[in-house]
Structure formats: C-alpha cells, structure tokens
Amino acid sequence: MRAAKGLSLRHVAERSGIDPGHLSKVERGEKHLSVESLHRLAVVLELRELATLLAPYVVKPRKPNNDDGARDAAQAPSVEHINESTAQQTGSAQK
Template sequence: MQTDQPPTLTPSLRAAREAKGLSLRATAHLSGIDPGHLSKVERGEKQLSIEALYRLALVVELGDLAVHLKPLLPKAVA
C-alpha cells in the first residue's frame, strides 16, 4: 500500500537529539529554534526552513544532512 505522504525526518531528528543527550530545550536554544516549534517538528506537525534545519543538523551532528543542505542556503547564511 502506497501513501501520498512524503517521507519524514522527524524520528531521525529526535533520535539524533536524544542520542547526543540533548534536551529539547537545549537543542532549541543551540539551534536558534523556538522550543515549542521544535517540539511540533519532532511530532511531524510543523516543518523547518532550510536554514533552521541546517542549524539543527549541526547541533545534533548530522553531518551528512548538513552537507546536503549547505548548497541550498542563501549566500548570507552559508
């Protein structure tokens, strides 16, 4: 059975955060994301901008994701 839903990164993001021993609040602070918004992202209810996802990938050390996102960043951010 095929669904129309796109694949989600949220379980991977939460797992990466937890594997680093980071609380949601600490991760949000370090990545410059509102804690409530990050919580909703982890539950699959909200999405992040490419810039915010890049910052989050750096904080939770998802190097492969950061590498793929970096070329998509505006020049002022990269």
C-alpha cells in the same frame, strides 16, 4: 536523534536558533522546518553529511549596508559558532 544523543529540547533549540515550542511540534510531526533551520539543526546534532548536503541551499546572510543606516534582522548563530559552542558544552557535560 536528539534524545539518543542525550540533548535536551531546550538546549538544541537554543543552539540552533529554533523556538523550543516549534521544535517540539516538528519532533511530533505537526510542523516543518525551513532549509536554513534544518541545516542549523543538522549542525547542532552533528549530522555532518546532512549539513553538507543542505549547505548549498542555505541563504547566506546579507552584510549590513552602512550607507543608509539600515540594520539587518537578528541573525541566528553561524555554523562555526554552533560547532564551537556545542563542542564546549558536550565536553563539559562529559567531565
């Protein structure tokens, strides 16, 4: 699907927050993706039906707790951010 859309592995990996080496192994059938990663990948590849089906199973990131000063781990880009960035890159690539 990625190659059919003319997208590089590195571009898709970056946009979806997946390690390029891991994504390569997934494409070769050597590894699997988590539901969250599969959802982000579906969004980047503009597979709206799949993204919609997976959305209820995606764990929402916790909000930071300001009381104890603890920080959450780095979060992958939001679905909206991925959509905007992909649209911008796709539009600029077609010009």
